[in-house]
Each structure stands twice: as C-alpha cells, then as structure tokens.
Amino acid sequence: MSAPNVELYVKQVFADTSCIKVDIISDEQVIEKEYPLLAAVNRAAKCTERHRARVIFLEYVPEGPVETTVVLVGKGVTYDTGGADIKAGGVMAGMHRDKCGAAAVAGFFQVLARLQPKGIKVIGGMSMVRNSVGPDSYVADEIVTSRAGVRVRVGNTDAEGRMAMADVLCHLKEKAENEPDPHFFTIATLTGHACLSVGDGYSIVLENGPARRAEVGTSLRQAGDLVGDMFEISTIRREVSVSIQI
Ligand SMILES: [Zn+2]
Known part of the structure; x- marks a missing residue:
C-alpha cells in the first residue's frame, strides 16, 4: 500500500472513533522543512505522485486524568529498494513489509479505540515513505541536518528507517515534553x-x-x-x- 493510500485507509478506520484524532502531513514543503531526513529519502520517490511521503499522527486522549503518556513512532517504508545502495542479488523481495512498524502503531490505536483505557494518553507517528531509486536519490556521504539540528552523514541509503523516523520522533519529543510521565518507543523492521x-x-x-x-x-x-x-x-x-x- 502506498503512503497516500495508507492516509485514506487510516482516515477511514478512525472516521467514527471520537477518542482517536488523526492528523496528516502531506505538503511537500512542510515535509522538507519539518522532516528533513525523511525528505531526503522521499527525494527519489516524490516525482511519482502515488509514491509521495506522508507523516501521519494519531492521538488517543482518555476520559479523566492522564498519568502516563506513551509515544509510538513506526517505520512506514512502503517499499524498500535499498535506494542508491540498491538491494542487489534478489534480496529485495518482501520489502513491501517494511511498513510493518507503522502498521503496528495504527493497530495499537485500533486496540485503544476498542478498549478505551483510562489514565494513559498515546501519541503515534507513522513515517510513510518509499525508498526508491532515481536521478535525485539521496546517496552515501551526503550530510543532512536533522530537525534537531544534528548533522547526519549518510553511510548507506538502505539504512533509511532511522532517516524516516528520527525527525518524527524529534517532533513528538517536543510535543510530549510537557505531558505527564512520557515514554518513547520506535517500532521498525x-x-x-x-x-x-x-x-x-x-x-x-x-x-x-x-x-x-x-x-x-x-x-x-x-x-x-x-x-x-x-x-x-x-x-x-x-x-x-x-x-x-x-
Ligand atoms: Zn532499508
């Protein structure tokens, strides 16, 4: 499933669920400014509209007071070719499953919608991007400055999961800093x-x-x-x- 279709699917799944809020980032300029590492991976993919990245945020707020905040960020690489460091030798097959971290985050929110537990607030981020190959592919030795201001040197374009998730994690760290007892998790393949x-x-x-x-x-x-x-x-x-x- 492509990132735009994941957006449609998630919206549909949580359409009638008042305790779950869905927020989608699809604007290319916003992605480049706010999620520069994910945008580097997205460079080779975005020339094809159906392959363009999405950042999907989910939020569950319980009834009554919040004691603990759980933050989940999932790797949602819709297809992983490896990028310029291409997965050669027949090892690419099955890489449609490289979005399972993000899928697990969405699934966790479905469980929250059904159980509606008290005392716990959950914030989710799904980093949906395709690791494609093309004329504008990011390459090893590029240095990209992350949202947190850290300069990241790319060692291998097939290590794109950290690129997809780091800025989303940073964004949610900023958001959750003032929430009670925050715990952060990334989920990835x-x-x-x-x-x-x-x-x-x-x-x-x-x-x-x-x-x-x-x-x-x-x-x-x-x-x-x-x-x-x-x-x-x-x-x-x-x-x-x-x-x-x-
Ligand atoms: Zn990879």
Missing part, C-alpha cells in the same frame, strides 16, 4: 541486527539508559510472553571495529 543476533523471524527490544533503569524491556518481554509474542532484549553498543592480533 530494522532486521539486520535482529537477524544477526537472534535469527530470522524473531523480534528484539533495545533500551536506552533511562528505559533500562526503568526495566521497560523486561516488562515488555513479560507482556509478550503472556500473549505468545516473545522477543529478546538486545543491547545498544557503540559501533566499533576491533582487530585482534595473536
């Missing part, structure tokens, strides 16, 4: 690390320092075990190359 560490088809969770201290990974894992949706807790480490001489 960033399969390389998971495949290498726990094998094909399994999920992992990675925590930053504050999340680790709050044992977020452990409680998520226990919740997953309860419903037969297990995953492993992995560790964020610095990328270093080590050579050992014996």
Whole structure:
C-alpha cells in the first residue's frame, strides 16, 4: 500500500472513533522543512505522485486524568529498494513489509479505540515513505541536518528507517515534553541486527539508559510472553571495529 493510500485507509478506520484524532502531513514543503531526513529519502520517490511521503499522527486522549503518556513512532517504508545502495542479488523481495512498524502503531490505536483505557494518553507517528531509486536519490556521504539540528552523514541509503523516523520522533519529543510521565518507543523492521543476533523471524527490544533503569524491556518481554509474542532484549553498543592480533 502506498503512503497516500495508507492516509485514506487510516482516515477511514478512525472516521467514527471520537477518542482517536488523526492528523496528516502531506505538503511537500512542510515535509522538507519539518522532516528533513525523511525528505531526503522521499527525494527519489516524490516525482511519482502515488509514491509521495506522508507523516501521519494519531492521538488517543482518555476520559479523566492522564498519568502516563506513551509515544509510538513506526517505520512506514512502503517499499524498500535499498535506494542508491540498491538491494542487489534478489534480496529485495518482501520489502513491501517494511511498513510493518507503522502498521503496528495504527493497530495499537485500533486496540485503544476498542478498549478505551483510562489514565494513559498515546501519541503515534507513522513515517510513510518509499525508498526508491532515481536521478535525485539521496546517496552515501551526503550530510543532512536533522530537525534537531544534528548533522547526519549518510553511510548507506538502505539504512533509511532511522532517516524516516528520527525527525518524527524529534517532533513528538517536543510535543510530549510537557505531558505527564512520557515514554518513547520506535517500532521498525530494522532486521539486520535482529537477524544477526537472534535469527530470522524473531523480534528484539533495545533500551536506552533511562528505559533500562526503568526495566521497560523486561516488562515488555513479560507482556509478550503472556500473549505468545516473545522477543529478546538486545543491547545498544557503540559501533566499533576491533582487530585482534595473536
Ligand atoms: Zn532499508
């Protein structure tokens, strides 16, 4: 499903759900200004109208007071060719599923609409973009300044998930700063690390320092075990190359 069709679908799903608010960003200039990393991925795709990016925001506000705020950002790469660093050798098949992080966010809001839990506010972001190849493709070694003002050097255009999500996460960080007890999650099909560490088809969770201290990974894992949706807790480490001489 293309990003414009995801927009239509999400609007339709939540049309009669008063507790869920949907907000769509489709204006190209707004995307370039507010989400510059996602816009870099979108460059090769936007020349085809049906491939143009969308940023979709969802918000659930419960009845009564809010004690905890959950922020979810999902990777919604509608098709991942790898970009200029193209997925060669027959490994591209199946990359229509690279939007499953964003789909999981939308699904979570469907559950919220049905259960309408109290005490918890949930803000969702779906980063919908196609990683295409074309004359204006972003390429490795480009330096793009993110919404947060951080200069990002592209190492490989197939690592587009972080590009798609970082500015949306930044936007929601700004938005949630004054909300009670905010917790941030990104959900993505960033399969390389998971495949290498726990094998094909399994999920992992990675925590930053504050999340680790709050044992977020452990409680998520226990919740997953309860419903037969297990995953492993992995560790964020610095990328270093080590050579050992014996
Ligand atoms: Zn990729």
